[in-house]
Amino acid sequence: TQLLEQSPQFLSIQEGENLTVYCNSSSVFSSLQWYRQEPGEGPVLLVTVVTGGEVKKLKRLTFQFGDARKDSSLHITAAQPGDTGLYLCAGAEETSGSRLTFGEGTQLTVNP
Amino acid sequence: ETGVTQTPRHLVMGMTNKKSLKCEQHLGHNAMYWYKQSAKKPLELMFVYSLEERVENNSVPSRFSPECPNSSHLFLHLHTLQPEDSALYLCASSQDGGPANYNEQFFGPGTRLTVL
Numbered sequence: 553t554q555l556l557e558q559s560p561q562f563l564s565i566q567e568g569e570n571l572t573v574y575c576n577s578s579s580v581f582s583s584l585q586w587y588r589q590e591p592g593e594g595p596v597l598l599v600t601v602v603t604g605g606e607v608k609k610l611k612r613l614t615f616q617f618g619d620a621r622k623d624s625s626l627h628i629t630a631a632q633p634g635d636t637g638l639y640l641c642a643g644a645e646e647t648s649g650s651r652l653t654f655g656e657g658t659q660l661t662v663n664p
Numbered sequence: 665e666t667g668v669t670q671t672p673r674h675l676v677m678g679m680t681n682k683k684s685l686k687c688e689q690h691l692g693h694n695a696m697y698w699y700k701q702s703a704k705k706p707l708e709l710m711f712v713y714s715l716e717e718r719v720e721n722n723s724v725p726s727r728f729s730p731e732c733p734n735s736s737h738l739f740l741h742l743h744t745l746q747p748e749d750s751a752l753y754l755c756a757s758s759q760d761g762g763p764a765n766y767n768e769q770f771f772g773p774g775t776r777l778t779v780l
Contacts, residue, residue: 556706583766594668594754594771595707602766640707644767651720652767654707 555579556643558655566663568630573658575641576623581653582646584617584624589638589657631662666690670755670772677745678780685740685775687755695760696738697769698730701752713738714760745779752776 559574575584583602587595599608601617601624608615612635614627628635638659642652668689677683689696698710712720713732727749729741738755756769 585766585768587771593773594670594756597768597770600766600768642707642769651709651712652769656704656706 556641556653556655558639558641558658560658561656562659562661564661564663565631567632569662571628571631571660573626573628573639573660574623575625575655577643578622579643580621580646581643582621583644584621585642585644585652586615586624586626587640587642589640590636595638595640628660631660633662633664636660636662668755668757668770668772670753670775672775673773674776674778676778676780677742679745679747681745682741682743684742685753685755685777687738687740687772689736689738689755689757689770689772691757691759691770693757693759693770694735695758696732696735697756697758698738698740699754699756701754701774707754711740742777745777747779750777750779 557576565571583600585600586598588598589595599610599615601615604619604621606617612629616625638657640657641655644652671686695714697712700708700710709722710724711730716732716735727744731739752774754774755772758767758769
């Protein structure tokens with residue numbers, strides 16, 4: 553089983569600050585997804601990255617897939633209270649398309 | 665209804681009870697999943713159904729019994745659970761297969777289960 557480590561586990565910042573969340577593994581993934589989960593809800597897919605070195609932007613969120621496809625980062629610019637939630641990364645193995653390995657998540661709190 | 669729905673949203677049961685969780689997806693997907701989410705642990709994949717056939721059972725105790733009568737519905741039957749089974753149970757669906765399939769999963773809101 554491939555393991556995904558996320559850091560930090562908890563992050564509390566003020567509105568307007570920037571932040572980066574990391575997702576690391578010793579194994580290679582064919583693709584990696586980021587989800588956000590709000591209290592009382594299920595995770596919602598934000599983005600999928602598939603190519604080593606790929607960068608995707610979603611408004612104030614920037615996602616990057618490492619060149620070796622073993623790690624990824626999520627950068628949020630000028631965080632807002634609405635960004636509060638649990639951010640999960642999930643990797644898909646090349647030989648097992650139906651299996652996603654999830655990280656433990658980063659709980660982000662953005663204070664007004 | 666759109667997306668993935670789950671009922672009930674909250675469930676409290678004793679260790680001797682029998683209950684069922686229901687999941688329905690309105691996305692036309694061909695694969696459905698049950699996950700368990702506990703505090704401070706990664707999501708744990710429990711069962712995978714693809715085209716209504718169970719393709720994976722991740723060493724889940726037999727007190728959890730899944731059922732997939734068709735590609736839109738998934739159940740999780742519970743009996744003689746233990747307090748450590750208390751968790752958020754999430755259902756998800758995806759469209760398997762195809763050249764650009766990255767198994768992007770769509771989750772329901774979950775059932776918060778408490779076993780007394």
